[in-house]
Amino acid sequence: MKFLDEYRSEPLAKKIVEEIRRTVTRPWVLMEVCGGQTHSIVKYGIDRLLPEGLELVHGPGCPVCVTSLEMIDKAHAIARKKDVIFCSFGDMLRVPGSDGDLLILKSRGADIRIVYSPIDCLKIARANPDKKVVFFAIGFETTAPANAMPVWQARRQGIKNFSILVSHVLVPPSIASILQSPQNRVQGFLGPGHVCTVMGYHEYEPLAARFRVPIVITGFEPLDLLQGTLMTVRQLEEGRAEVENQYPRVVKREGNRIARDLVNKVFEVCDRKWRGVGMIPKSGYKLRWEFREHDAERLFEVKDIDTQEPAICISGLVLRGVKKPHDCPAFGKQCTPDHPLGATMVSAEGACAAYYAYGRHLQLPPKQEAVSI
Amino acid sequence: MCLAIPGKVLEVETNGEGVRMGRANFGGIVKQVCLEYTPDVTKGDYVLVHVGFALSKVDEEEAARTYRLLEELKQLGELDAPDLQPPFANQSPP
Numbered sequence: 001m002k003f004l005d006e007y008r009s010e011p012l013a014k015k016i017v018e019e020i021r022r023t024v025t026r027p028w029v030l031m032e033v034c035g036g037q038t039h040s041i042v043k044y045g046i047d048r049l050l051p052e053g054l055e056l057v058h059g060p061g062c063p064v065c066v067t068s069l070e071m072i073d074k075a076h077a078i079a080r081k082k083d084v085i086f087c088s089f090g091d092m093l094r095v096p097g098s099d100g101d102l103l104i105l106k107s108r109g110a111d112i113r114i115v116y117s118p119i120d121c122l123k124i125a126r127a128n129p130d131k132k133v134v135f136f137a138i139g140f141e142t143t144a145p146a147n148a149m150p151v152w153q154a155r156r157q158g159i160k161n162f163s164i165l166v167s168h169v170l171v172p173p174s175i176a177s178i179l180q181s182p183q184n185r186v187q188g189f190l191g192p193g194h195v196c197t198v199m200g201y202h203e204y205e206p207l208a209a210r211f212r213v214p215i216v217i218t219g220f221e222p223l224d225l226l227q228g229t230l231m232t233v234r235q236l237e238e239g240r241a242e243v244e245n246q247y248p249r250v251v252k253r254e255g256n257r258i259a260r261d262l263v264n265k266v267f268e269v270c271d272r273k274w275r276g277v278g279m280i281p282k283s284g285y286k287l288r289w290e291f292r293e294h295d296a297e298r299l300f301e302v303k304d305i306d307t308q309e310p311a312i313c314i315s316g317l318v319l320r321g322v323k324k325p326h327d328c329p330a331f332g333k334q335c336t337p338d339h340p341l342g343a344t345m346v347s348a349e350g351a352c353a354a355y356y357a358y359g360r361h362l363q364l365p366p367k368q369e370a371v372s373i
Numbered sequence: 374m375c376l377a378i379p380g381k382v383l384e385v386e387t388n389g390e391g392v393r394m395g396r397a398n399f400g401g402i403v404k405q406v407c408l409e410y411t412p413d414v415t416k417g418d419y420v421l422v423h424v425g426f427a428l429s430k431v432d433e434e435e436a437a438r439t440y441r442l443l444e445e446l447k448q449l450g451e452l453d454a455p456d457l458q459p460p461f462a463n464q465s466p467p
Contacts, residue, residue, distance in 0.1 A: 001399070001400035002379065003379040003419060003436055004378070004379065006436075012444070015443075015446055016443065016446060019446055034375050035374060035375070036374070036375050036376050062374060063374045063375075064374055091374060116424065116425055117407070117424050118425075119392075119407055119425060119426075122390075138374075139374060140375055142374075142375040142423055142428070143374070143423065143424060145410055145426060146423060146424045149409060149426070153392065157390055192375065194421075194428070195375060197377070197421060197429050198428055220376075223443060227443065248432065248438075248439065249431055249433075249435040249439060250421045250428075250429045250432070251429075256411075256429055258410050258411075258412065259410040262410075
Protein backbone atom coordinates (compact mmCIF):
# COMPACT_ATOMS: atom_id res chain seq x y z
CA MET A 1 0.00 0.00 0.00
CA LYS A 2 1.46 3.35 -0.98
CA PHE A 3 3.06 5.40 1.83
CA LEU A 4 2.94 2.38 4.16
CA ASP A 5 4.84 -0.54 2.64
CA GLU A 6 7.88 1.60 1.79
CA TYR A 7 8.31 2.35 5.48
CA ARG A 8 8.47 -1.33 6.46
CA SER A 9 11.64 -2.29 4.56
CA GLU A 10 13.78 -4.69 6.60
CA PRO A 11 17.15 -3.94 4.92
CA LEU A 12 16.64 -0.21 5.51
CA ALA A 13 15.55 -0.84 9.11
CA LYS A 14 18.81 -2.73 9.71
CA LYS A 15 20.84 0.16 8.35
CA ILE A 16 19.12 2.65 10.65
CA VAL A 17 19.68 0.32 13.61
CA GLU A 18 23.39 0.18 12.70
CA GLU A 19 23.49 3.96 12.48
CA ILE A 20 21.84 4.21 15.93
CA ARG A 21 24.52 1.85 17.30
CA ARG A 22 27.26 3.99 15.82
CA THR A 23 25.69 7.17 17.24
CA VAL A 24 25.01 6.09 20.81
CA THR A 25 27.87 6.31 23.32
CA ARG A 26 25.97 6.12 26.63
CA PRO A 27 22.57 4.99 28.00
CA TRP A 28 19.47 7.03 27.21
CA VAL A 29 15.77 6.71 28.04
CA LEU A 30 13.31 7.78 25.33
CA MET A 31 9.52 7.81 25.50
CA GLU A 32 7.18 7.32 22.57
CA VAL A 33 4.12 9.36 23.41
CA CYS A 34 1.40 7.73 21.37
CA GLY A 35 -0.28 4.36 22.00
CA GLY A 36 -0.22 3.63 18.27
CA GLN A 37 3.55 4.02 18.33
CA THR A 38 3.79 1.71 21.36
CA HIS A 39 1.76 -0.87 19.47
CA SER A 40 4.05 -0.69 16.40
CA ILE A 41 7.20 -0.83 18.55
CA VAL A 42 6.07 -3.97 20.36
CA LYS A 43 4.59 -5.56 17.22
CA TYR A 44 7.79 -5.15 15.21
CA GLY A 45 10.08 -5.66 18.21
CA ILE A 46 11.77 -2.31 17.55
CA ASP A 47 12.77 -1.83 21.19
CA ARG A 48 14.70 -5.11 21.02
CA LEU A 49 16.69 -4.02 17.97
CA LEU A 50 18.19 -1.10 19.87
CA PRO A 51 21.57 -1.30 21.59
CA GLU A 52 21.54 -2.26 25.25
CA GLY A 53 21.15 0.84 27.37
CA LEU A 54 19.01 2.68 24.85
CA GLU A 55 15.60 2.18 26.42
CA LEU A 56 12.14 2.98 25.07
CA VAL A 57 9.48 3.59 27.71
CA HIS A 58 5.84 3.87 26.80
CA GLY A 59 3.85 7.05 27.13
CA PRO A 60 0.33 8.04 28.16
CA GLY A 61 -1.00 8.42 24.61
CA CYS A 62 -3.83 5.92 24.61
CA PRO A 63 -7.09 7.85 25.10
CA VAL A 64 -9.14 4.70 25.71
CA CYS A 65 -6.74 3.80 28.54
CA VAL A 66 -6.71 7.19 30.23
CA THR A 67 -10.48 7.83 30.09
CA SER A 68 -11.38 8.00 33.77
CA LEU A 69 -13.47 5.33 35.42
CA GLU A 70 -15.92 8.05 36.50
CA MET A 71 -16.45 9.04 32.85
CA ILE A 72 -16.95 5.41 31.81
CA ASP A 73 -19.54 5.02 34.57
CA LYS A 74 -21.27 8.20 33.32
CA ALA A 75 -21.33 6.74 29.81
CA HIS A 76 -22.89 3.56 31.15
CA ALA A 77 -25.52 5.49 33.12
CA ILE A 78 -26.53 7.39 29.97
CA ALA A 79 -26.45 4.28 27.76
CA ARG A 80 -28.88 2.52 30.14
CA LYS A 81 -31.61 5.12 29.56
CA LYS A 82 -34.55 3.86 27.52
CA ASP A 83 -34.79 6.80 25.12
CA VAL A 84 -31.04 6.84 24.29
CA ILE A 85 -29.10 5.44 21.35
CA PHE A 86 -25.52 5.39 22.63
CA CYS A 87 -22.82 5.50 19.92
CA SER A 88 -19.14 4.80 20.45
CA PHE A 89 -15.89 3.85 18.77
CA GLY A 90 -15.48 0.07 19.01
CA ASP A 91 -12.44 0.41 21.32
CA MET A 92 -14.57 1.65 24.22
CA LEU A 93 -17.05 -1.24 24.28
CA ARG A 94 -14.96 -3.65 26.31
CA VAL A 95 -13.57 -1.14 28.78
CA PRO A 96 -14.92 -2.15 32.18
CA GLY A 97 -16.60 0.41 34.39
CA SER A 98 -17.59 -0.19 37.99
CA ASP A 99 -20.37 -2.52 36.81
CA GLY A 100 -19.56 -4.30 33.55
CA ASP A 101 -18.89 -2.83 30.12
CA LEU A 102 -20.93 -1.44 27.21
CA LEU A 103 -21.11 -4.87 25.54
CA ILE A 104 -22.76 -6.31 28.63
CA LEU A 105 -25.23 -3.39 28.69
CA LYS A 106 -25.97 -4.05 25.01
CA SER A 107 -26.67 -7.70 25.76
CA ARG A 108 -29.15 -6.52 28.43
CA GLY A 109 -31.06 -4.51 25.83
CA ALA A 110 -29.44 -1.08 25.76
CA ASP A 111 -29.29 0.42 22.24
CA ILE A 112 -25.51 0.73 21.82
CA ARG A 113 -24.01 1.14 18.37
CA ILE A 114 -20.43 1.11 17.11
CA VAL A 115 -19.71 3.85 14.60
CA TYR A 116 -16.73 4.08 12.25
CA SER A 117 -16.88 7.87 12.25
CA PRO A 118 -18.55 10.36 14.64
CA ILE A 119 -20.28 11.97 11.67
CA ASP A 120 -22.30 8.75 11.16
CA CYS A 121 -24.19 9.65 14.37
CA LEU A 122 -25.98 12.46 12.54
CA LYS A 123 -27.57 9.94 10.17
CA ILE A 124 -28.68 7.89 13.16
CA ALA A 125 -30.12 11.03 14.82
CA ARG A 126 -32.04 12.03 11.68
CA ALA A 127 -33.44 8.50 11.30
CA ASN A 128 -34.54 8.33 14.97
CA PRO A 129 -36.14 11.69 15.83
CA ASP A 130 -37.89 10.24 18.92
CA LYS A 131 -34.55 9.09 20.43
CA LYS A 132 -31.64 10.94 21.98
CA VAL A 133 -28.44 10.01 20.15
CA VAL A 134 -25.31 10.35 22.29
CA PHE A 135 -21.73 9.89 21.06
CA PHE A 136 -18.90 9.04 23.48
CA ALA A 137 -16.33 11.61 22.28
CA ILE A 138 -12.98 10.41 23.53
CA GLY A 139 -9.56 11.02 22.04
CA PHE A 140 -6.46 13.16 21.80
CA GLU A 141 -6.10 16.19 19.52
CA THR A 142 -6.06 13.84 16.49
CA THR A 143 -9.71 12.95 17.07
CA ALA A 144 -10.89 16.42 18.14
CA PRO A 145 -11.69 17.65 14.58
CA ALA A 146 -13.72 14.48 13.94
CA ASN A 147 -15.64 14.93 17.22
CA ALA A 148 -16.15 18.67 16.69
CA MET A 149 -17.64 18.33 13.18
CA PRO A 150 -20.91 16.51 14.04
CA VAL A 151 -21.59 19.04 16.83
CA TRP A 152 -20.97 21.91 14.44
CA GLN A 153 -23.14 20.28 11.77
CA ALA A 154 -25.90 19.38 14.25
CA ARG A 155 -26.22 23.05 15.18
CA ARG A 156 -26.00 24.17 11.53
CA GLN A 157 -28.58 21.61 10.39
CA GLY A 158 -30.85 22.02 13.44
CA ILE A 159 -30.48 18.44 14.65
CA LYS A 160 -31.62 18.73 18.29
CA ASN A 161 -31.48 15.09 19.38
CA PHE A 162 -27.70 14.71 19.09
CA SER A 163 -25.21 15.25 21.90
CA ILE A 164 -21.69 14.15 22.84
CA LEU A 165 -20.18 13.00 26.12
CA VAL A 166 -16.76 14.63 25.99
CA SER A 167 -13.66 13.05 27.51
CA HIS A 168 -10.93 14.67 25.45
CA VAL A 169 -7.30 14.77 26.54
CA LEU A 170 -4.33 16.85 25.38
CA VAL A 171 -0.73 15.75 24.88
CA PRO A 172 1.47 18.75 25.86
CA PRO A 173 0.18 19.04 29.47
CA SER A 174 0.77 15.30 29.95
CA ILE A 175 4.37 15.64 28.72
CA ALA A 176 4.90 18.54 31.13
CA SER A 177 3.40 16.46 33.94
CA ILE A 178 5.80 13.56 33.21
CA LEU A 179 8.84 15.85 33.10
CA GLN A 180 7.89 17.60 36.33
CA SER A 181 7.62 14.34 38.26
CA PRO A 182 10.53 13.62 40.64
CA GLN A 183 10.45 10.01 39.37
CA ASN A 184 10.96 11.06 35.77
CA ARG A 185 13.51 9.04 33.74
CA VAL A 186 12.65 10.30 30.25
CA GLN A 187 15.40 12.21 28.43
CA GLY A 188 13.87 12.52 24.95
CA PHE A 189 10.51 12.06 23.23
CA LEU A 190 9.24 10.53 20.02
CA GLY A 191 6.41 13.04 19.57
CA PRO A 192 2.88 12.10 18.46
CA GLY A 193 2.79 12.35 14.65
CA HIS A 194 -0.96 12.37 14.14
CA VAL A 195 -1.72 14.74 17.02
CA CYS A 196 0.73 17.15 15.36
CA THR A 197 -0.90 16.62 11.94
CA VAL A 198 -3.83 18.53 13.45
CA MET A 199 -2.15 20.84 15.98
CA GLY A 200 1.27 21.42 14.43
CA TYR A 201 4.33 21.29 16.64
CA HIS A 202 4.93 24.89 17.68
CA GLU A 203 3.41 24.17 21.13
CA TYR A 204 6.17 21.58 21.78
CA GLU A 205 8.96 24.12 21.30
CA PRO A 206 8.52 25.79 24.74
CA LEU A 207 8.49 22.29 26.35
CA ALA A 208 11.78 21.31 24.65
CA ALA A 209 13.38 24.59 25.74
CA ARG A 210 11.99 24.63 29.30
CA PHE A 211 12.87 21.04 30.17
CA ARG A 212 15.93 20.72 27.89
CA VAL A 213 14.55 17.61 26.14
CA PRO A 214 14.65 16.77 22.45
CA ILE A 215 11.20 16.11 20.96
CA VAL A 216 11.11 14.50 17.51
CA ILE A 217 7.66 14.39 15.93
CA THR A 218 7.53 10.81 14.65
CA GLY A 219 5.34 8.63 12.44
CA PHE A 220 4.01 5.15 13.10
CA GLU A 221 5.73 2.78 10.67
CA PRO A 222 8.88 0.85 11.65
CA LEU A 223 11.22 3.06 9.60
CA ASP A 224 9.55 6.20 11.00
CA LEU A 225 10.05 4.99 14.57
CA LEU A 226 13.67 3.99 13.96
CA GLN A 227 14.47 7.27 12.23
CA GLY A 228 12.74 9.21 15.03
CA THR A 229 14.87 7.28 17.54
CA LEU A 230 18.04 8.06 15.56
CA MET A 231 17.18 11.78 15.36
CA THR A 232 16.46 11.90 19.12
CA VAL A 233 19.70 10.16 20.14
CA ARG A 234 21.69 12.38 17.76
CA GLN A 235 20.30 15.41 19.60
CA LEU A 236 21.07 13.87 22.99
CA GLU A 237 24.62 12.93 21.99
CA GLU A 238 25.21 16.43 20.59
CA GLY A 239 23.67 18.13 23.64
CA ARG A 240 20.79 19.66 21.67
CA ALA A 241 17.16 19.94 22.86
CA GLU A 242 15.03 20.93 19.88
CA VAL A 243 11.77 20.02 18.22
CA GLU A 244 12.42 18.22 14.94
CA ASN A 245 9.98 16.69 12.47
CA GLN A 246 10.65 13.14 11.26
CA TYR A 247 7.19 12.95 9.65
CA PRO A 248 7.06 15.88 7.18
CA ARG A 249 5.05 13.91 4.64
CA VAL A 250 1.95 14.66 6.75
CA VAL A 251 3.02 17.01 9.59
CA LYS A 252 3.57 20.74 9.03
CA ARG A 253 4.73 23.12 11.75
CA GLU A 254 1.39 24.94 11.78
CA GLY A 255 -0.69 21.73 11.61
CA ASN A 256 -4.09 21.86 9.90
CA ARG A 257 -5.36 25.39 10.48
CA ILE A 258 -8.91 24.72 9.28
CA ALA A 259 -9.29 21.74 11.61
CA ARG A 260 -7.74 23.61 14.53
CA ASP A 261 -10.07 26.57 14.00
CA LEU A 262 -13.19 24.42 14.14
CA VAL A 263 -11.88 22.56 17.21
CA ASN A 264 -11.37 25.95 18.94
CA LYS A 265 -14.87 27.10 18.00
CA VAL A 266 -16.50 23.98 19.47
CA PHE A 267 -14.22 23.09 22.41
CA GLU A 268 -12.40 24.92 25.18
CA VAL A 269 -9.55 23.75 27.41
CA CYS A 270 -10.46 22.35 30.85
CA ASP A 271 -8.89 20.37 33.69
CA ARG A 272 -9.17 16.63 33.10
CA LYS A 273 -8.73 13.55 35.27
CA TRP A 274 -6.64 10.81 33.63
CA ARG A 275 -7.14 7.20 34.60
CA GLY A 276 -4.04 5.91 36.39
CA VAL A 277 -2.50 9.40 36.60
CA GLY A 278 -5.05 11.68 38.25
CA MET A 279 -6.01 15.29 37.58
CA ILE A 280 -3.81 17.24 35.17
CA PRO A 281 -4.62 20.96 34.93
CA LYS A 282 -5.71 22.25 31.50
CA SER A 283 -5.22 18.82 29.94
CA GLY A 284 -8.60 18.30 28.27
CA TYR A 285 -11.34 19.76 26.12
CA LYS A 286 -14.98 20.37 27.03
CA LEU A 287 -17.76 21.78 24.87
CA ARG A 288 -18.12 25.55 24.83
CA TRP A 289 -21.22 27.04 26.44
CA GLU A 290 -22.67 27.95 23.01
CA PHE A 291 -22.96 24.22 22.28
CA ARG A 292 -24.56 23.24 25.61
CA GLU A 293 -27.61 21.84 23.81
CA HIS A 294 -25.30 19.14 22.48
CA ASP A 295 -23.47 18.48 25.77
CA ALA A 296 -24.56 15.09 27.15
CA GLU A 297 -23.02 15.81 30.56
CA ARG A 298 -25.40 18.79 30.96
CA LEU A 299 -28.42 17.14 29.34
CA PHE A 300 -28.38 13.98 31.43
CA GLU A 301 -27.13 15.40 34.74
CA VAL A 302 -25.29 12.24 35.70
CA LYS A 303 -23.80 12.66 39.15
CA ASP A 304 -20.10 12.06 39.81
CA ILE A 305 -19.54 8.47 40.77
CA ASP A 306 -16.91 7.55 43.33
CA THR A 307 -14.69 4.80 41.95
CA GLN A 308 -11.59 2.91 43.03
CA GLU A 309 -8.80 1.19 41.11
CA PRO A 310 -7.29 -2.13 42.30
CA ALA A 311 -4.34 -1.44 44.63
CA ILE A 312 -2.02 -3.91 42.88
CA CYS A 313 -2.22 -2.10 39.49
CA ILE A 314 0.84 0.00 38.54
CA SER A 315 -0.65 1.47 35.35
CA GLY A 316 -0.06 5.04 36.55
CA LEU A 317 3.69 4.34 36.71
CA VAL A 318 3.61 2.59 33.31
CA LEU A 319 1.82 5.58 31.75
CA ARG A 320 4.57 7.91 32.99
CA GLY A 321 7.41 5.67 31.83
CA VAL A 322 8.59 4.89 35.37
CA LYS A 323 7.76 1.16 35.12
CA LYS A 324 7.29 -1.42 32.37
CA PRO A 325 4.43 -3.96 32.19
CA HIS A 326 6.90 -6.70 33.21
CA ASP A 327 7.45 -4.97 36.54
CA CYS A 328 3.85 -5.61 37.63
CA PRO A 329 3.19 -8.79 39.64
CA ALA A 330 -0.35 -9.01 38.19
CA PHE A 331 0.71 -8.65 34.52
CA GLY A 332 -0.45 -11.67 32.51
CA LYS A 333 -1.73 -13.35 35.69
CA GLN A 334 -4.68 -11.62 37.41
CA CYS A 335 -4.55 -8.88 34.76
CA THR A 336 -5.17 -9.86 31.12
CA PRO A 337 -7.04 -8.18 28.22
CA ASP A 338 -10.09 -10.30 29.14
CA HIS A 339 -9.91 -9.21 32.79
CA PRO A 340 -8.03 -5.90 32.83
CA LEU A 341 -7.23 -4.40 36.23
CA GLY A 342 -6.18 -0.98 35.01
CA ALA A 343 -5.73 1.63 32.34
CA THR A 344 -2.84 0.15 30.34
CA MET A 345 -4.56 -3.23 29.82
CA VAL A 346 -8.04 -1.99 28.82
CA SER A 347 -7.23 -1.08 25.21
CA ALA A 348 -5.12 -2.85 22.58
CA GLU A 349 -2.91 0.25 22.41
CA GLY A 350 -2.14 0.29 26.11
CA ALA A 351 1.43 -0.77 26.88
CA CYS A 352 0.36 -3.77 28.99
CA ALA A 353 -2.14 -4.99 26.36
CA ALA A 354 0.45 -4.59 23.57
CA TYR A 355 3.03 -6.58 25.58
CA TYR A 356 0.41 -9.26 26.23
CA ALA A 357 -0.78 -9.40 22.58
CA TYR A 358 2.76 -10.06 21.34
CA GLY A 359 3.48 -12.74 23.91
CA ARG A 360 5.86 -10.87 26.16
CA HIS A 361 4.18 -12.26 29.27
CA LEU A 362 5.46 -15.67 28.13
CA GLN A 363 9.05 -14.51 27.67
CA LEU A 364 11.94 -13.67 29.95
CA PRO A 365 12.29 -10.02 30.92
CA PRO A 366 14.34 -8.17 28.29
CA LYS A 367 17.50 -7.83 30.42
CA GLN A 368 18.08 -11.57 30.31
CA GLU A 369 17.76 -11.85 26.55
CA ALA A 370 20.44 -11.53 23.93
CA VAL A 371 19.96 -8.35 21.94
CA SER A 372 21.02 -8.80 18.36
CA ILE A 373 19.94 -7.65 14.94
CA MET B 374 -6.76 5.24 18.70
CA CYS B 375 -4.77 7.88 16.82
CA LEU B 376 -4.51 5.40 13.95
CA ALA B 377 -4.60 7.23 10.64
CA ILE B 378 -3.89 5.67 7.29
CA PRO B 379 -3.17 7.01 3.81
CA GLY B 380 -5.81 6.53 1.11
CA LYS B 381 -6.14 7.64 -2.50
CA VAL B 382 -9.07 9.96 -3.20
CA LEU B 383 -11.33 8.50 -5.88
CA GLU B 384 -14.01 11.20 -5.97
CA VAL B 385 -15.00 14.44 -4.28
CA GLU B 386 -18.57 15.70 -3.85
CA THR B 387 -20.69 17.95 -1.67
CA ASN B 388 -23.47 15.89 -0.09
CA GLY B 389 -27.13 16.82 0.43
CA GLU B 390 -26.34 18.54 3.77
CA GLY B 391 -23.64 20.73 2.18
CA VAL B 392 -20.71 18.76 3.63
CA ARG B 393 -17.63 18.13 1.46
CA MET B 394 -17.26 14.35 1.27
CA GLY B 395 -15.40 11.87 -0.91
CA ARG B 396 -14.47 8.25 -1.36
CA ALA B 397 -10.94 6.99 -0.81
CA ASN B 398 -9.21 3.70 -1.57
CA PHE B 399 -7.16 2.13 1.23
CA GLY B 400 -5.24 -0.71 -0.44
CA GLY B 401 -8.42 -2.08 -2.04
CA ILE B 402 -10.97 -1.10 0.60
CA VAL B 403 -13.06 1.91 -0.40
CA LYS B 404 -14.56 4.09 2.37
CA GLN B 405 -16.39 7.39 2.63
CA VAL B 406 -14.22 10.23 3.89
CA CYS B 407 -15.12 13.73 5.09
CA LEU B 408 -12.95 16.27 3.25
CA GLU B 409 -14.08 19.43 5.08
CA TYR B 410 -10.62 19.88 6.64
CA THR B 411 -8.72 19.41 3.37
CA PRO B 412 -10.34 21.83 0.89
CA ASP B 413 -7.40 21.66 -1.56
CA VAL B 414 -7.57 17.91 -2.05
CA THR B 415 -8.66 16.67 -5.45
CA LYS B 416 -9.19 13.29 -7.10
CA GLY B 417 -5.95 11.31 -7.24
CA ASP B 418 -4.38 12.89 -4.14
CA TYR B 419 -3.37 10.80 -1.14
CA VAL B 420 -4.89 11.84 2.19
CA LEU B 421 -4.21 10.76 5.77
CA VAL B 422 -7.54 9.57 7.21
CA HIS B 423 -8.53 9.20 10.86
CA VAL B 424 -12.03 7.96 11.87
CA GLY B 425 -13.48 8.97 8.52
CA PHE B 426 -11.87 12.43 8.33
CA ALA B 427 -8.99 13.45 6.04
CA LEU B 428 -6.57 15.31 8.33
CA SER B 429 -3.95 16.22 5.74
CA LYS B 430 -2.83 15.64 2.21
CA VAL B 431 0.19 13.33 2.03
CA ASP B 432 3.07 15.40 0.67
CA GLU B 433 4.57 13.16 -2.02
CA GLU B 434 7.73 15.27 -2.36
CA GLU B 435 8.42 15.09 1.38
CA ALA B 436 7.68 11.36 1.37
CA ALA B 437 10.21 10.85 -1.41
CA ARG B 438 12.75 13.09 0.34
CA THR B 439 12.51 11.17 3.64
CA TYR B 440 12.92 7.91 1.78
CA ARG B 441 15.94 9.20 -0.15
CA LEU B 442 17.56 10.23 3.14
CA LEU B 443 17.03 6.74 4.51
CA GLU B 444 18.46 5.17 1.37
CA GLU B 445 21.53 7.42 1.55
CA LEU B 446 21.97 6.20 5.09
CA LYS B 447 21.95 2.70 3.66
CA GLN B 448 24.76 3.50 1.24
CA LEU B 449 26.81 5.14 3.98
CA GLY B 450 26.13 2.12 6.18
CA GLU B 451 27.54 -0.23 3.57
CA LEU B 452 30.83 1.66 3.56
CA ASP B 453 31.22 1.43 7.29
CA ALA B 454 31.08 -2.01 8.87
CA PRO B 455 28.79 -2.00 11.92
CA ASP B 456 30.06 -2.56 15.41
CA LEU B 457 27.71 -5.26 16.70
CA GLN B 458 28.89 -4.91 20.28
CA PRO B 459 26.98 -2.17 22.12
CA PRO B 460 29.58 0.57 22.58
CA PHE B 461 28.64 1.28 26.17
CA ALA B 462 27.91 -2.23 27.45
CA ASN B 463 30.19 -1.81 30.48
CA GLN B 464 29.16 1.69 31.41
CA SER B 465 26.75 2.42 34.20
CA PRO B 466 23.94 4.97 33.78
CA PRO B 467 24.88 8.60 34.46
